[in-house]
Amino acid sequence: MTSKKIIEVTAAIIRKGNRFLCARRKASSEQGGKWEFPGGKIETNESPEQCLERELHEEFAIQSVCGKFLCENTHDYGDKIIKLKAYFVKHTSGDFQLLAHQQIQWLNLNEMQQLDWAEADLPIVDKLTSHYK
Numbered sequence: 001m002t003s004k005k006i007i008e009v010t011a012a013i014i015r016k017g018n019r020f021l022c023a024r025r026k027a028s029s030e031q032g033g034k035w036e037f038p039g040g041k042i043e044t045n046e047s048p049e050q051c052l053e054r055e056l057h058e059e060f061a062i063q064s065v066c067g068k069f070l071c072e073n074t075h076d077y078g079d080k081i082i083k084l085k086a087y088f089v090k091h092t093s094g095d096f097q098l099l100a101h102q103q104i105q106w107l108n109l110n111e112m113q114q115l116d117w118a119e120a121d122l123p124i125v126d127k128l129t130s131h132y133k
């Protein structure tokens with residue numbers, strides 16, 4: 001039996017008023033077309049915070065500061081296991097450019113419930129909802 005690798009991935013919760021940044025993955029990518037919190041795989045010798053600030057710059061050309069940890073969720077997609085770690089992140093400068101996603105939307109918590117999220121994100125959306133209610 002071969003054991004599946006656990007891949008550690010970060011997810012950024014970026015708030016603007018009562019809305020949160022939701023990003024749709026490109027059709028050609030893993031979990032193509034699904035909605036996610038932007039972020040990516042944690043590289044060797046990188047903290048989750050550094051990973052998020054790097055990924056947000058790569059994906060949107062923005063500057064940001066990673067804040068508090070919200071929660072994590074480990075999800076088995078069958079071919080791989082993703083450990084998704086969600087942090088609150090403050091956008092500090094730069095206009096969002098769509099460099100890696102097909103679409104972004106700023107949505108409130110009710111609107112977010114309607115999206116077709118990547119499965120690993122569903123408990124994170126629920127945790128975020130209970131955090132603000």
Ligand SMILES: Nc1nc2c([nH]c(=O)n2[C@H]2C[C@H](O)[C@@H](COP(=O)(O)OP(=O)(O)OP(=O)(O)O)O2)c(=O)[nH]1
Binds near residue numbers: 009030035
């Ligand atoms: N970034 C991110 N990835 C997620 C989320 N939910 C979820 O299941 N994933 C999955 C999709 C991918 O299989 C994996 C992250 O891959 P990625 O393609 O975003 O990571 P990366 O930017 O480091 O990509 P690469 O260097 O391998 O191309 O985690 C999420 O909310 N954010």
